[in-house]
Amino acid sequence: MPTEASKQPAAPARERHDSTVNVRMSTTTRNLIDTAASLLGKTRSEFITESARNHAVDILLDQRLFVLDEKDFAEFEAALDRPPPPNDELRALLKKKPLWER
Template sequence: MSTDTSRNAVINLRLHAQARELIDRAAAALGKSRTEFMVEAARREAESVLLDRCYFTLDEKAFAAFAAALDRPPADNPRLRRLLRTPAPWD
């Protein structure tokens, strides 16, 4: 990502008034402009989509070690077990 702070790209959107009002309310709740809110939300989603499609390659030995690690049962984790037994605050 460039460190240049100037904005020189424009995106025009058409949406229902209700969607715009919802976005405006959420942006105001965070003390942001509509543009800031929408750009941050769109960037987060774009990064999430692209990170979910990450591709990597391993040589045969590394792949065997990776597959073995995935096949091993999880290590005992008492703190996680306790967390999963704790009722949610809204229950």
């Protein structure tokens, strides 16, 4: 059964690592990260990068909040229940890679 973490989009497989980030942390935190990373067969850098990236994607996706009054929400729900018929533009959109996978 997939876990929440496994549902997250993966980083591009051949992404170039051309940037360095230095982070200061306690030895206890570093050891905790190292233990978790080793359980997953990852290096510390791989674990930290993947974890931070997944968290960043979650934060950005959570910013997609909008507020509607009852009437507008009912119209919104009705529109969701009436999806457009497939067309070339929709097919092209569904084939595009999401921003977080680019």
